[in-house]
Amino acid sequence: QSVLTQPPSVSGAPGQRVTISCTGSSSNIGAGYDVHWYQQLPGTAPKLLIYGNNNRPSGVPDRFSGSKSGTSPSLAITGLQAEDEADYYCQSYDSSLNGDVFGTGTKVTVL
Amino acid sequence: EVQLVQSGAEVKKPGESLRISCKGSGYRFASYWITWVRQMPGKGLEWMGKIDPSDSYTKYSPSFQGHVTISADKSSTTAYLQWSSLKASDTAMYYCARVSPGVVMVYFDFWGQGTLVTVSS
Numbered sequence: 308q309s310v311l312t313q314p315p316s317v318s319g320a321p322g323q324r325v326t327i328s329c330t331g332s333s334s335n336i337g338a339g340y341d342v343h344w345y346q347q348l349p350g351t352a353p354k355l356l357i358y359g360n361n362n363r364p365s366g367v368p369d370r371f372s373g374s375k376s377g378t379s380p381s382l383a384i385t386g387l388q389a390e391d392e393a394d395y396y397c398q399s400y401d402s403s404l405n406g407d408v409f410g411t412g413t414k415v416t417v418l
Numbered sequence: 419e420v421q422l423v424q425s426g427a428e429v430k431k432p433g434e435s436l437r438i439s440c441k442g443s444g445y446r447f448a449s450y451w452i453t454w455v456r457q458m459p460g461k462g463l464e465w466m467g468k469i470d471p472s473d474s475y476t477k478y479s480p481s482f483q484g485h486v487t488i489s490a491d492k493s494s495t496t497a498y499l500q501w502s503s504l505k506a507s508d509t510a511m512y513y514c515a516r517v518s519p520g521v522v523m524v525y526f527d528f529w530g531q532g533t534l535v536t537v538s539s
Contacts, residue, residue: 309462343525345463352513352529353455353463359523396463400524406479407453407524412462 310335311397311410318416319387327382327413329397335408340400342380344373347394356395357382389417420444422452422514422530429536430504437500438533440514447495448472451517453526454488454499458510468517469497504537511535 312330319325329342336342344357355364357373360380370391372383384391397410425439440452453468467478471490478488490497497514512533515526 309464341523341525345526347463352532353515353526354529355525355527358518358525358527364527394462398463398465398525404480406467406477407465409455409463409465 309411310401310404310408311399313395313397313410313413315411316414316416318418320418321387321389323387324383324385325387325415326384327395327397327415329380329382329399329410331378331399331401334403335399335401336375336380337378338402340402342373342375343398344371344382345396345398346371347396349393353396384415387415387417391415392417420516420528422516422528424512424514424530424533427534427536429538431539432503432505432537434504434537435500435502436504436535437498438512438535440497440499440530442495442497442516445516448492450519452488452490452497453515453517454486454497455513455515455526456482456510457513457532463513466499466512471495471497504535506537506539508535509537 317325345353346356347353360375361373395413401408421443448471451468454466456464466482469476469488471492487500514530516528518525
């Protein structure tokens with residue numbers, strides 16, 4: 308089971324801003340390991356959205372942003388669009404498991 | 419262009435063996451680890467393990483250690499995920515992904531399209 312906890316769902320109207328949290332523990336996020344985010348559109352493979360807490364790969368719109376204030380990383384989507392309806396996952400490293408871990412996933416719905 | 423192309427969907431019976439593949443192209447295959455991720459029907463992503471194709475050193479998630487085997491052939495730029503005896507609970511979509519370079523900041527920058535494995539009697 309996942310050691311990183313995300314809200315099961317978030318929703319917003321087009322144009323609004325939504326945020327997704329990713330809560331971990333002292334063996335992963337609390338230990339200072341970086342957090343990365345992935346977007347999984349329905350029926351497709353995951354895609355890297357944010358790496359190293361707040362960096363966007365080439366081609367990712369600047370509507371997507373990541374932050375890591377203290378031990379509480381989050382993903383923000385501003386100017387929400389219908390095409391943003393997807394599942395979003397955080398990912399980090401866990402020293403007690405000696406491996407990578409994903410968050411529980413959050414479904415974003417555009418109202 | 420970096421690409422990871424996975425083998426096609428499989429339908430197997432419990433107890434059968436299986437090996438699925440992930441062929442990398444567009445980059446120096448031996449220079450990047452490959453990871454495998456499971457997604458059970460309607461569920462989230464689970465990290466299974468990863469391999470360094472340069473020397474086939476592997477790391478497994480405790481949840482998958484002993485249940486699957488990850489291997490790679492750098493000459494054919496292909497990574498593999500295999501089972502010796504499938505169970506119905508192995509039914510899932512399996513993704514391979516390229517692991518970013520570096521030791522501290524590890525993320526998965528390119529993904530395969532996924533291989534659906536169905537295990538049913």
